[in-house]
Amino acid sequence: MLKQIFCTAIAALTLLSCSNQPDANTKEKSFDDVVMTRRSIRQYQDRAVNHDTLEIIMKHGINAPNGKGIQAYEVRVIENPELVNEMSEAVVKDSPEVAKRPGFKNIFVNAPCVVFVASYNDYDLSQVDCGLLGENIMLSAWSMGVGSCCLGSSVRMLKGSESAQPYLERLGFSEGYDLLYCIALGYPDEEPGQKPRNAEKVRYVE
Secondary structure, X not given: OHHHHHHHHHHHHHHXXXXXXXXXXXXXXXXXXXXXXXXXXXXXXXXXXXXXXXXXXXXXXXXXXXXXXXXXXXXXXXXXXXXXXXXXXXXXXXXXXXXXXXXXXXXXXXXXEEEEEEEEOOOOOHHHHHHHHHHHHHHHHHHOOXXXXXXXXXXXXXXXXXXXXXXXXXXXXXXXXXXXXXXXXXXXXXXXXXOOOXXXXXXXXX
16 A cells, blocks of 8 residues: 555656656757748647746747846736736727637737737837847747747737726836737647748848
């Protein structure tokens, strides 16, 4: 009997340990693979992103370059799909037309997790810092098989919705910070192709 209890306890501890590990559902990618295969994902599987994976993604995000080392941004993460959907429903309450998109689940392109990024009004290059932060977040996410999409329209909808104001306040950004954009995160439920890039945008000056 004692042996059975011991074995059961060991099995439970092993299961708990595994459940707290970052997702390992994708093979390791080289940096070139991460950059060249990342896509903006607008359809997501109906499952949450592991919290430990989000911790790694956020760590990579805040280690992006930033002016004067002051990290002129604030970040809020909603990893609870129910809260994400509640926020979306508040917007839909005021603007029902936004829910007419085929396959619509929420205003964050159906993602179960959303990262909100606010810029600092008193630093004129804060938006540059926010952009660098976001790129690190999206590349880090994709390196672990988590898709992403940078969203400006969702923020416009939130700011324009009276019903959504309590949710914006709930984000708790400090005075002097303004919500700039958000990033949808989740496991992809689509495989969009690569869009062409114009190499002539880059010129080498002699």
